[in-house]
Amino acid sequence: MRLLPAGDRAVLLDCADPDEARAWHAALVDAADVTLGARTVLVRGEPAETRRLVTAARPREVSTRPSTEVVLAVVYDGPDLDEVARLTGLTVEEVVTAHTGTTWDVAFTGFAPGFAYLTGGDPRLHVPRRDTPRPRVPAGAVGLAGPYSGAYPRESPGGWQLLGRTDATLWDLDRDPPALLRPGTRVRFEVAPPEAELEEQA
Incomplete structure (x- = not known):
């Protein structure tokens, strides 16, 4: 791990891989204002103090069992669904089955609050990102x-291949914590009921 300056109010832990980053994040999350990246941990605060904090800490083994699970209901009608099927060699139905058929884990957050x-x-x-990002997703x-x-x-703008949409509130400043999906959370996607069925339940 390399400890690097990050402006005048933070330091950055540049780690060898995502596992090391998660271990440092686990060691510091209760003692500092930290943000986990793919292979980095940003520690906010007065640099000399945060350096002392990091130097005194030791990477902590991260539990392989997430603390919470979130289910996101998705309407699979995204504009890139056919393109994902083409890129993967699957049918549209097989793409949806593959997306909903496994459990995902939140590795890190970034890009935008709650992402x-x-x-x-x-x-x-x-699959690769789109060749041309959309100005509005x-x-x-x-x-x-x-x-x-x-x-x-x-x-926001974005270049991901879009499969569908969810009505879940992913970021809410009135919620504590605001982010629905945080590092360590397990996520399952499921096919949302047809809109007609949702209207009947309302």
Whole structure:
């Protein structure tokens, strides 16, 4: 692990791999304001103090059993569903089955508040980002990029391959904590009931 400056109010732990980053995050999360990245941990605070804190800490083994599980109901009608099927050699139905058929884990968050990078899904769904990002992706859009899946917490630009949409509130400042999906959370996708059925239940 390399300890690097990050402006005048933080230091950055540059780790060898995601496992080491998660171990350092687990060691520091209760003692400092930290953000976990793919292979980094950002520790906010006065640099000299945060360096002392990091130097005194030791990486902590991370439990392989997530503390919580979240189920996201998805309407699979995304504009890139056919393209994902073409890229993977699967049918559209097989893409949906693969996406819902495995459990995903929140590896880290970033890009936008509440945006979680999910790993551990079916490897057949590894697809590249779009050649041309969209200037506007709606809140709740569910997509794929490389080995990751994720859902956009708010409208923003984005280059992920969009499979569908969820109505889940992924980021809410009135909630504690605001993010629905946090590192260590397990996520399952399921096919949302038809809208007609939802209207009958309302």
